[in-house]
Amino acid sequence: MEGNAEAGLYPTSTPEMARKKADLAPKQVEAWRPFSNAVFTAGALDEKTKQLIALGVSHVTQCANCIKGHTKTAKLKGATNEQMMEAIWVAAEMRAGAAYAHASIAMEEMLNLDQ
Template identity: 65%
Template structure:
């Protein structure tokens, strides 16, 4: 890892180290991931666009990079990827706005 990087580079070596520390769980996760992204009722492209959006909400830099690359390999355009990111941004902002109801409810309970 370079000193100016917040996160270490994603690499095969890092993946192998993680897998070696918990091989059975790692293998199960890889299988789950393959099953989740397999063509089904939703296309692989659509699933990757969903993953791009979710990665932006969870703010996982590794996921953002890998699923953006995979979405393009599955045929997504740059415009489709950006729209997916905007949907994620709206949903995240919308959640903050919707949760304001909790604050309003609590404020109504507090007596001056």
């Protein structure tokens, strides 16, 4: 086992596990795979940029397997370590900014409760 799997946080992702999940919902997987491939194919954005976006988003969604996969694929598509870390920092700022912005919800409740 690697990484977090040793600590028991996440099961190890294997081809067998992927097959078992696909067997339980074959129509969804059949629809998902071409969609996923289309999303990451170069278009208005090149593949490296798409992988950098995915790497940042995978940190915000806290998907360990996504982080590993998009780090590897971003590197294969030509991303530098510096570009990947910068994408992660952009995602971190967006997550922190959203938390701060949502503080207005709590603030409104506090004001209502203090009346």
